[in-house]
Amino acid sequence: MKDVYILGIESSCDETSVAIIKNGEEEIASIILSQIDIHTLYGGVVPEIASRNHVLNITKVIEECFKEAKMKIDDITAIAVTYGPGLNGSLLVGLEAAKTLSLVSGKPLIPVNHIAGHIYANNLEKKLTFPLICLVVSGGHTELVLMKDHYDFLRLGGTLDDAVGECYDKVARVIDVPYPGGPVIDKMAHTGKKTYNLPIPLNDESFNFSCSGLKSAVINLVHNEEQRGNKINKEDLAASFQDVVIKSLTTKTIKAMEKYNVHNLILAGGVAANLGLREEFEKLSKEYNFSFSYPKIRNCTDNASMIGVAGYFLYQKKIFADLKLNTETNDYLH
Ligand code: KG4
Ligand code: ZN
Numbered sequence: 001m002k003d004v005y006i007l008g009i010e011s012s013c014d015e016t017s018v019a020i021i022k023n024g025e026e027e028i029a030s031i032i033l034s035q036i037d038i039h040t041l042y043g044g045v046v047p048e049i050a051s052r053n054h055v056l057n058i059t060k061v062i063e064e065c066f067k068e069a070k071m072k073i074d075d076i077t078a079i080a081v082t083y084g085p086g087l088n089g090s091l092l093v094g095l096e097a098a099k100t101l102s103l104v105s106g107k108p109l110i111p112v113n114h115i116a117g118h119i120y121a122n123n124l125e126k127k128l129t130f131p132l133i134c135l136v137v138s139g140g141h142t143e144l145v146l147m148k149d150h151y152d153f154l155r156l157g158g159t160l161d162d163a164v165g166e167c168y169d170k171v172a173r174v175i176d177v178p179y180p181g182g183p184v185i186d187k188m189a190h191t192g193k194k195t196y197n198l199p200i201p202l203n204d205e206s207f208n209f210s211c212s213g214l215k216s217a218v219i220n221l222v223h224n225e226e227q228r229g230n231k232i233n234k235e236d237l238a239a240s241f242q243d244v245v246i247k248s249l250t251t252k253t254i255k256a257m258e259k260y261n262v263h264n265l266i267l268a269g270g271v272a273a274n275l276g277l278r279e280e281f282e283k284l285s286k287e288y289n290f291s292f293s294y295p296k297i298r299n300c301t302d303n304a305s306m307i308g309v310a311g312y313f314l315y316q317k318k319i320f321a322d323l324k325l326n327t328e329t330n331d332y333l334h
Contacts, residue, residue: 004077004315007101008308009062011094012086012114013139014039014050015301016057018065020076021308024316025123029069030305031061032298040178044169051089058097065304073105080110080311082117083321084328085140091327099323110311111321114302115141115333116151118268120313121295121306129291133262135253136333137277138269139165139180144207144256145333150313153333156256157207164245164271167211171218171241175234186274189242192235196221198244200251207256214244246280254284263290273300 003022010017019030035053039045066072081098084091102109118141119134128150136143142159162170165182172181177188198217202210218241225232257265265281272278272294285292299305314320 004312005071005075006110006308006311006315007065007076007079008112008304008306008311009079009081009094009098010114010117010302010304010307011054011058011090012082012084013090013302014045014053015303016054016061016094017302017304018061019304019308020065020069020071021305021312024309024312025127027124027305028071029065030303031065031068032303033057033061036180043173044179045087047087047089050087051093054090054093058093062097062101073101073107076105076107078108078110078311078315078320079105080112080307080314082114082307083111083325084114084331086114086327086329088327088329091329095325095327099325103323108315108320109322109325110314110319111325112307112310112314113331113333115143115268116153117306117310119145119147119266120310121268121299121303122266122293123309124299124305125295126293128266129264131260131262132264132266133253133257133260134266134268135249135272136268137164137249137271139163139169141269142209142211143333144253146256146260146262151317151334155333156260157209157252159209159211160202161210161212162215164209164211164249165269167215167245168271170215174219174222175232175237180270182271183273185238185242186276188235188238189276190239192233192237192239194240194243195233195236196240198240200244200248202248203251207252209248209252214241242274242276246277249277250280250284253281254288257288257290265290265292267294268300270301273297
């Protein structure tokens with residue numbers, strides 16, 4: 001069979017990223033240009049600034065990717081692009097670039113859902129084996145998904161309010177850790193001790209999660225301690241917070257695996273980079289005897305390799321888009 005090379009383009013938030021993926025499982029080239037340094041100044045992503053920077057960067061990143069791969073557009077089989085969910089102005093830049101490339105090269109255009117992309121990043125490490133359960137934990141999403149086959153997504157539950165990554169970033173802000181706070185809190189948690197008492201959110205039989213109560217509990221705790229003139233031990237608070245997050249995520253995930261009799265677990269999204277979460281699932285996988293895998297850290301947060309992989313499996317299903325393809329900012333996983 002002829003090798004399939006997918007050019008992936010991702011610009012849904014603050015990363016301008018382009019990658020070339022061979023047969024849905026091998027990264028030939030991957031460029032990620034992050035705008036984090038700019039948005040850190042504002043304490044979070046500013047949509048207008050993000051889209052303007054995508055405009056400045058997208059052509060450079062495409063050129064850089066072809067250079068790294070030592071390939072030309074003629075060597076590419078199809079062009080996959082994130083159409084949503086995400087920030088509209090940001091999505092539009094990647095989408096228009098992909099449409100233009102498709103128009104001038106005659107290569108087919110493949111519409112990729114961003115969350116599906118996060119899930120498919122796993123295929124670069126280990127071929128997806130079905131049925132599987134995927135815990136998607138990112139800055140915008142917290143979902144527990146059952147997959148019985150490629151592109152067969154059954155949402156078992158998800159957050160009722162804030163996403164886990166969003167909660168990490170907000171807690172970080174309360175203790176003066178700059179955006180994005182997730183990776184820093186993760187590091188601090190490893191040096192701190194679980195000394196603060198925080199409630200486990202939505203400790204029920206559903207497969208849903210809730211983060212806003214936990215976030216408020218942390219904010220109240222910090223304010224109360226400050227009012228009493230007590231100094232917060234930030235590392236201990238990070239460890240206490242992360243412990244509750246991990247307990248909540250792992251408990252529901254294990255329950256879902258038992259209920260649906262699934263023995264494969266994968267993680268996806270920015271928070272899948274969390275070392276504490278990985279370590280705990282690693283331990284549980286031995287205890288409950290299931291296979292467990294996750295993308296490498298670089299491919300947990302937003303990147304175009306995941307779009308190239310997800311695009312490959314749509315290519316197999318012959319799912320293409322025409323030049324009328326538009327952004328879907330609130331689109332759900334499908
Ligand atoms: O998937 P992603 O790049 O963007 C969305 O699609 O939302 O996820 C970004 C989120 C941020 O909230 C960031 O703080 C969080 O992932 N994150 C982490 C870690 N690395 C990134 N959260 C906890 N622990 C980490 N190590
Ligand atoms: Zn993402």
